[in-house]
Amino acid sequence: MKWPLLPCSRFSDFFSLKNRRFPFLGLVLAAIVGILTEEIFSFPSWGIFLGSLLLGGVLLFFIWKNPLSCIIEQGLFFLFIALCFATLHAWQWKESPAYQVASLLEKRGDDIAVEGRVASEVKVSSNHYSSFFLQTDRISELTLPVTMFVHWEGPPLLYGERVSLRAQAISPQGPRNPGEFDAKTWLARKEVFTELRMDPSDPGRILSSGELHQLMRMALECRQKIGEWITLGITDDSTAMKLIKAIALGSQEEEIVDFIDDFKLTGTMHLFAVSGLHVGMLAVIIWFFLKMLRLPRWSAVLVTIPLLFFYVAITGFRIGSLRAAFMSSLFLIGFLVSRRPQMINSLAAAAFCLLLSQTNLLFSIGWQFSFCVVFSILFLATPFQKILHPLYKHDPFLPKRIITPFQKWRYDLCHHFTQLVAVSAAAWIGSLLPTLFYFHLLSFSSLVANVIAVPIAFLILALAVLAVLVAPFFPWVAPVFNNSNWLCAKILLMVVHGCSLLPLTSFSVGFSMNRSPKLTIFDFPVAQAAMLQVEGNAWMINTGNANKAAHCLLPFFAENGISALQGIVITEKRAATIGGLVPLLEEIQPSSFFSSEEKGNSFVFKHFLRKLGESGMQLTVLREGDQLNFSPSCSAEVLYPPVGSSDSALVLKFQLGKASLLWIPNSSISLQTWLLEHSSLEKLHATILLFPSMEKKMEEDFIKAVAPRCVILGNDPFKKHHSSPSFQELESSLYGSGITVLDQVQTGAIILEVLRDRVRLHQFLDHKDWEILNASGYPSLY
Template sequence: MNLRPVFWAAVGLIAGILAWHRFAPSPDPSIPYGNVSVQGVVDSFPVPSGGPRPGITVRLKCDEISGNLLVRLPGAVDVAYGDKIAAAGTMERPAGPRNPGGPDEKLVLKRKGALGRLTVKRRDDFRILERGGGSAFLRRIFRVRKSLEEIIDRELPPPERDVAKLILLGGGTLDPKVRDSFAKSGTAHLLAISGGHVAFIAGIIGAALTVFRLPRRAVFGFTILLLAMYCVMAGSSPSVLRAVIMIGIHLAGLALNREPELSTSLSWAALCILCLNPMELYNPGFQLSFLSVFILGSLDGTGGNVFFRAAASSAFVWLGTMAVAAYHFQIFCPVSIFSNLVLFPYLGVVLACGAAFLALGSVSGPAGGVLGGSLWLSVKALLAMSRWFSSLPFAWFHVSPPASWEIAGSLLLAFGWAFRSGLGRKNIWIFTAALLALNFSAWSAVFRAAPEDLRVTFLDVGHGDAALLEFPGGGTLLVDGGAGGDGGSWDRGGNVVGPFLRYRGIHRLDGVLATHPHYDHYGGLETVLEDFNVDRFFHNGDISREFLRAKGWKTETPLARLSAGDRLLSGGGADISVLHPPKGEAFHKSPNERSIVFRLEFGDFSALFAGDAEKRALRNVIQNFPGAEIRADVLKVPHHGSDPGPVLDEFLDRVRPGIAVVSEGKNPFGLPSASVLFRLRKAGARTVQTGISGAVTLEAGRDGTRFRTMLK
């Protein structure tokens, strides 16, 4: 009797029970939100937090709730795994995507085994109660990691320092522009510890152990043990876990004089990772890591010389993972076929320099300093090559996330290729029929009719503005782009606006419009102008080519000044009338008072975009357009809900909006003003705040106006 199916069914049942016990939500987790105080034990290695303000993030096993929290601590605090701490801060309720195509915070927290995220703003709101808790084994492992990080910090400057940490130790932060160059050269996977890294380290460990003339099985056993310790120290990401488990199974098979099978070791690796954390199934690293190895395993029989086999492997991995990578990262990198032929082997040079540097640096500071120069030079060359490959013509393209049928088709082709030798004539016909069905879906999408409705989306970009107008017939206009990435801040253009545009299938914009030169409005447009084809850059007269060059922008998009009386005809029956600033108006000390104000009209629908207009600008609009020119169904509330004084009441009386959208987020100014929100409701407007409701979408067509928010 064949018991193999029974065995695997039992394994699956046990894994399911373990997963349910660990990840099923409790009926009442009793998680407090808002301003809270918690105590607990640090359950992870502290990692740097991204953003303009330095800080670290730890996972905290709390006393007050049955679960873990991610806690962001301010500054470079001396906290370690096992410390019991007390912290007071703001607990945010995890939400789904705040913008169409945006990240799902709930899913991110589940993947990290956390119930919520606590932000501690002041150093005085955090203290260490006890040290030395947790597992003694893990404390030693993380102590070693910290000492290795300190060696790298001492000898290498950024960005080489940050890249070296990622490649050698895993985790950490990286300058967005450096990470972008690796992404656009198709080599971002080199920054994550994976099979190549682990195989190289296993070779170093094995070579070192043979010096002691240990028996073959002892060498394999010690190598597996040390790799497991390295896996823990490197953060146990899916790629490093997969590599360590597969290499461990391979070495165990050699020790037992058995030839391991790729499919068996790959399956065991996936099973172990998903038993530990079933949510890793949704991790892009998990999906791409296993898919890449599966594809490489199907190429064992590829003939030809070494270079041909390497080129074939690079091409097939790129083709096989293309749809999954595009879904998660919205990028298509043909250059990766060639860049990986150069940079993947070169990674061995970086790893060799890094291993020698850390080994000597742990024993002798001066000796490590000598090798620190070689590591710095090797990483610098890696950075230069990634930038060069990413700068080549047609190296990369931003794409929309593929549809389900496109991902299914990609995986079908990959699996069909892997099992090509086992496909009989009957199955070949089934395979072909499936591909024809996918062809039908693809071509039906190509010939889909242009939209007939007007769509307006107010994006949630925090304290700032960004809105996309999609006109009947396919025209597009982006109004503002949120704040950019200056000073290490989070770039709304690259992280919110760009992914949203690609999610909507938009790769070219008819225009972008900066209402005025305040950074929370125009800053994010820099990334948009770099990554998308834009026909025209509209502004209020305060932005010039010299202004943009002084800011370091490289765009050559034609500029066009707008002022009151100008009209933009988008086609499809939509019309934009500019109401402010007046023609020939002299420069004003407040950019807000020269903000572009315009009215959008489509059939019976109208919307008024008031930018950051304040008292003087609103008064000008009221006086210069005394008729019904400013009446609107929807009002983009001026200046994030700031109170301009009594003029607001007269302005609202003239506009009479049914819906008022306040584009706002966390800010030190107390916006939106409670007085403004009260007066909006008093005027009969349904008020929606992007900081609470997420992105707001309005669709106007023959059947009326439809309205929805991302967060219900």
């Protein structure tokens, strides 16, 4: 009896394009469906596993004994693949050993002794803290091989070294504000559910070097050495050196912060991601060199493929480089067996293999960008070029023998240029959806910038390869190539910067703002900050520190499509409250600034005033009785400080439609006493009170005088008010008076939206909603 054909050999006809077969395309689509199904519905792995075994048995039975129609077999086979990947995703996600260990350690609570090996490149931050991924061998008395993220205190480390440490095991913290990076999910996608934080007084120890990781250590050492070779002779221009290293070896965002903004705006960030351009060029150079040595074809293939993956290891196993190495390997293997591979099928095969190794790669930005862009290029570049071809092609009735050399040269030049334009346009379309979804940015200048920037980047990469080839043998020759590379790097920076200055370069694309007032009260430690959105305008009240402005506010603006601020109101002059003024002044350029005085003792405030003066803008001073009008239905009245006061605190009463909010910048007893003595109860009364902390009897009296329906307390880590008996007593007393207390330590950011007949308060951390009805007295949870 002949063994029947495997289903996929007949299923390949199902996915065809102009009679070409793409068997892996169906497989990878089935894998994606299975992973997404498990991600959304979270079925138990044992149920999916049993279902896949049952379906696999049924499928084999019908193929062997009673063949079904091709369409039914295809459907059952793809369903089987989907179930297999759903089971694999369940094992690698919520049911992974790392997740189970994290749950046990979280219940334990005390410090643990850990031994393991450094499983990633050690990152050293600007404040000299080291962090890395640790592959554990032993946790306390148990042998548990899981991956954890370590904040290291101890001697410098290298990849693969075996270490011993004692640390507190904690669950990674998720974002507390909209716009913040979700480090918890990012780590979880890497199957890391535990962070280890060490006590500086108890540093870790190095037990042994990494004998079992010599290949990876060699790759990291090669990366460092190549970085030195490609910058020999360039000593006085760190920007050019960083750019050359970033293009040749790939780079993290923090390493190219000096010029990253222009590349983001022009859609040329892909130049720093080691991808098909880098791997393809390296493959051509290796193949050309081996051909000069007259190696047989099969020997050249066997040498080239390992070298490509070693280059992938040198550049840090980026998703794009892995994908390109897989595709190049399939292409070379097809060349070896005299079969021309289909590039779309090779792309699908690379995607299938990567998802098989780690299903969470499907949710990686790098994976999505890489495969979307390359698929778009493979699918659209040729049709685009065919559309452009009639613009420069020769007259078909013109005999080839009378075509002049200049006409041939012009045709070749136009042909290569249109190839570049077609690829650039196809790549722009492929990156459109991921760019809009993740970065909320629409860049039109990328169509122009990529046409010019990609050839220059290719030249930079070629010169870097030449420098690497000659530096070990002729170190005095390498600076010749490197200085040529310096010139190319400068031209690239000039081109990208010029494209970023073009009109209609890029747009922030986000959710449209509601016409009803919406106040986002951010959860910043020791600082009150909020964003007011009303009738298409945006206002900031304070900014938080510089770090919060860069990593929370600016992404939040992008998500909401905010490209300009009407103004910033400053209620305090502490660095924790206004440290983000200068970054916002440079990035967003607000139209106006308001504060209680033009002077201040804070260094941060003085620095801001200098920058403000350089920009030609002025600071508007507010005093008691002044009013800010945000819209016809939204305003703020200044209740403090009085004229002649030297206090920098600014007390505001917001009128947001039918609701009101009283903003108290600090919990000073003297401030509360002044307000009670000099302001009428009618002025102090508000629907919501924003208050820094609540511990003293005086604060209870002040709150009851304001008579709010809800009190929002700020996050002050230096005042553990939420766990003190006095706070719990005050909270019970206020609740008995019909006042609900929302503590931002527990809620995170709070989004306040004023609707026609009610006020809705949304807690960011637990997604609970509260409503304050205008007709009733108490907030209600729903």
